[in-house]
Amino acid sequence: MIEEKKLSMEDAILLMKRIGYCKLLKDVWNLRFGGSSLQKRFEKMIIDEEKKKGEKNKMLLPDLCECFLSLNYRYVVLSETVNEICVSCLLKVALKKEESEETRKEAEMALLALSSIRDNFVKKELYLNEIKEIIKYHQENRNLTRLAYQSAWRFLKDRLLVDNGLEEVIVNELHLAREAARELEELSKCVNWKKEKEEEMGKETKEERVIEKWFSEIFHFLYSITLWNEELAGLIGSIVQVYQVAKDNYKEIGDWCIHLLRTEAERRAVNVKDLLKGRAFDTVLEEFQRPTLSDNIECSLLIFFINVSKRLEEKKKDEMKEAKRKELKRKMFEKMEEEGFEDIVASFYEKFSYIFANHNVFIYL
Structure with a gap:
């Protein structure tokens, strides 16, 4: 169409930018572009x-x-030359600090595009100082859109797949758990969780999309890290808060919350006491009271309890840690007894063979 002069180069690029933006926003895969x-x-x-x-x-x-x-399809390996040009160029766009709506939109598109680079090695000297500056500047000045900030984190977190040395930067220098918790809390205030009109039911807002993107990052973050800090307890609490407001009208987001709580129970980087402190334990107990549970959600609930129980059975050689373990175990069992969940716990054993046969599960050992 360009060659036939039916469409100018500028209009063609503008059209493709819009298509690419919508594709990334809605996580649509495009397998035909590569090659x-x-x-x-x-x-x-x-x-x-x-x-x-x-x-x-x-x-x-x-x-x-x-x-x-x-x-591009985010799992396609790009040529090193083009990869380096794109990273350097788009980071410069995102580093602009002028406060205008146009600059914010440019930074959002640049960071969203960068977030699509997944299985491609990027030299640390090309991006680390720049992406740290972008994240830290936003933490101090709130200059980015919510989607742009989430995209900056996604780009950095995906580099962790090939460079474990970034874990200290992500966890303790830039504070991903703290920032994700704050973003979830603020995004939750922007969503109308009580969809009453029929025409509202099938529509999804940009804020809802960004929440789901944060959930995806948190899921992969929990599976990648070995470090722990107190901020993880706050993140658990934020996930629980989102669940409480989303569970009735936003099944997909509510299910995400339960799967994340299951993941937290599986990971050694998350202390069991944080699951109690962040009300994850209470939330899972509440979920069992819902009249209709899908097999998928029931599987996550059961695995949550299995993993927590296994971890509470581990005896500690350190006397002080052992005393804390026993106290935590006592509190959890008292909580279950207060809520009247003895019969539910007993019924778990009847379901194990079905769960193991029909779901790909991970049991903490």
Whole structure:
């Protein structure tokens, strides 16, 4: 269409940027772009524009990079040259600190596009200082949109897949657990959790999408980390708060919360006391009272209890830690007795064979 002069290059790029934005926002997969003639054309245009001497169109290279990354399938391995050009270019866009709606929108698109880079190695010197500056500046000044901030974290957290040395930066320097908890709490205030009109039922807002994206990051974060700090207890509490408001009208978000609580019970980086402190234990008990439970949710609830029980059975050599374990175990069993859950616990054993046969489960040992 461009060659036939039915569409200008500027309009074509604008259209593809919009398509790529919607694709990433809704986590749609595009398997046809990788290896296509269009992908190869974008790669050539990006390299040519980077090499161009003299006066340049300042927005053309960022636009090309955004289109290229956002249209790609995030598990496709990109060429090292194009990968490095895109990362450097889009981080410069996101680093702009002018306070305007246009700058915020540019940063959002740049960071959203960067968040699509998953299984590609990126040299630490290309991104680490820049992404740290972007995150820290937002923590102090709140200059990014919620989607842009979540995307910045996704880009950094995905680098953890190939560089375990980032864990200290993510957990203790930039405080992912604390920031995720705060974002979930603030996003929850922006969502109308009581959908009463029929036309509202099938619609999903941008805030709901960002909550789901945070849940996805938290899930992978919990499976990646070995470090622990007190901020994880606050994150558990925030997940529980979202569950309490979402469980009746937002089944997908409510189910996400239960699966995350199950994951927290599985991970050694999460202390069992935090599950009690953050009301995860109470929440799982409450969920068992719901009249209709799907097999998937019932599986997560059962595995939560199995893992917590296993961990409470582990005796500690340190006398002080052993005393704390016994006290925590006593509190949890008293909580279950108060709520009248002895029969439910007894019925678990009848369901184990079914759960093991029909679900891919992980039991903490």
